[in-house]
Amino acid sequence: MHCLQQLDATERNALLAEAASWSMAHAREALPEQAVLALKAGAPACHLLGTIDGTLVYAQGQSTSSALEFVSMADRLPVELLDAALECAEGRGRDLAIWTRHVSSEGLAPPCGASLRLDREILRLQGRLDGHLVPGMPEDVSISAFQPGHDEAEFLELNARAFADHPEQGAMSQADLSLRFRQSWFDPEGFLVLRQHGAMIAFCWTKVHREPWGDIGEIYVIGVDPRLAGRGLGRLAVSAGLDHLAGLGLAEAMLYVEATNEPAIGLYRSLGLSESWRDRRWTTGS
Numbered sequence: 001m002h003c004l005q006q007l008d009a010t011e012r013n014a015l016l017a018e019a020a021s022w023s024m025a026h027a028r029e030a031l032p033e034q035a036v037l038a039l040k041a042g043a044p045a046c047h048l049l050g051t052i053d054g055t056l057v058y059a060q061g062q063s064t065s066s067a068l069e070f071v072s073m074a075d076r077l078p079v080e081l082l083d084a085a086l087e088c089a090e091g092r093g094r095d096l097a098i099w100t101r102h103v104s105s106e107g108l109a110p111p112c113g114a115s116l117r118l119d120r121e122i123l124r125l126q127g128r129l130d131g132h133l134v135p136g137m138p139e140d141v142s143i144s145a146f147q148p149g150h151d152e153a154e155f156l157e158l159n160a161r162a163f164a165d166h167p168e169q170g171a172m173s174q175a176d177l178s179l180r181f182r183q184s185w186f187d188p189e190g191f192l193v194l195r196q197h198g199a200m201i202a203f204c205w206t207k208v209h210r211e212p213w214g215d216i217g218e219i220y221v222i223g224v225d226p227r228l229a230g231r232g233l234g235r236l237a238v239s240a241g242l243d244h245l246a247g248l249g250l251a252e253a254m255l256y257v258e259a260t261n262e263p264a265i266g267l268y269r270s271l272g273l274s275e276s277w278r279d280r281r282w283t284t285g286s
Contacts, residue, residue: 001050001057001084006042011049015039015073018056022074027213028102028277030074034168035060037179048084057081059098061088064167066285067097075102082112086284095285102277109282116282121259127273129217129246129253134239135232141201143240146191152177154200155193162223166258169221185209192240194233201225202233204241208248217245219255235267242271 007015016039019030031039038044038060045068046061059072059081068089072081077100089096096114100107109116137143146155152174163170180186185207194202207220219241224233245253257264259278 024212067095069097120281125273126254204237217253
């Protein structure tokens with residue numbers, strides 16, 4: 001395995017092509033969205049790249065506050081890759097964190113030359129888009145589409161409050177937002193904003209995947225002002241998002257949620273979503 005600081009255009013294109021081919025064959029993402037964006041932008045801390053028994057193997061490393069965190073392409077986690085990731089993290093004086101993706105709740109730690117403990121799980125839930133009724137709207141609450149060029153600052157402020165304890169979403173910046181607005185899937189009509197007396201209090205950002213294995217809607221991000229928690233705004237926002245996706249003619253929707261977020265999981269299950277798989281992060285840290 002080679003540990004590289006940067007990839008050239010040929011290497012990046014080969015990885016993107018392999019990821020697309022694997023995704024089409026397995027009906028799921030070979031790399032998470034953030035990793036794909038970072039691969040295109042050249043932002044990761046390091047890349048592990050090699051060929052094992054004729055198969056292209058790749059993992060992307062990102063620095064976090066506590067570790068060097070890796071995600072591999074196409075669920076490929078051979079021992080050689082894990083040992084290289086561990087060597088890379090130790091060489092930088094960092095703990096290793098690595099994801100196993102598309103696994104069940106019984107998924108085991110990957111084989112590694114160090115003891116790994118589970119420290120994070122993200123569930124992938126999915127369900128049919130039928131029979132979702134939007135709850136009655138409070139008289140002082142309205143829903144409208146996000147207005148690019150006008151709503152960014154207010155959204156980022158609300159997003160930071162709503163996800164203050166989330167390691168990725170809570171840190172979203174203007175640059176991160178602009179990057180997503182430039183993606184082919186972005187549709188402001190699917191970015192629903194709830195307002196009360198003119199102030200943004202919640203949002204449900206939806207996304208449509210036009211994948212080779214079939215179209216599916218996603219509740220991409222849903223957030224509620226924590227000062228208004230417990231008032232049913234989360235159910236209202238998600239239901240509005242599901243209704244929007246159903247109106248596009250989609251048959252199913254999916255989302256990702258932290259396994260520790262029991263209130264949100266309960267809400268999603270009550271709306272007919274059930275677990276497809278989960279992603280699990282393992283670390284050498286304490």
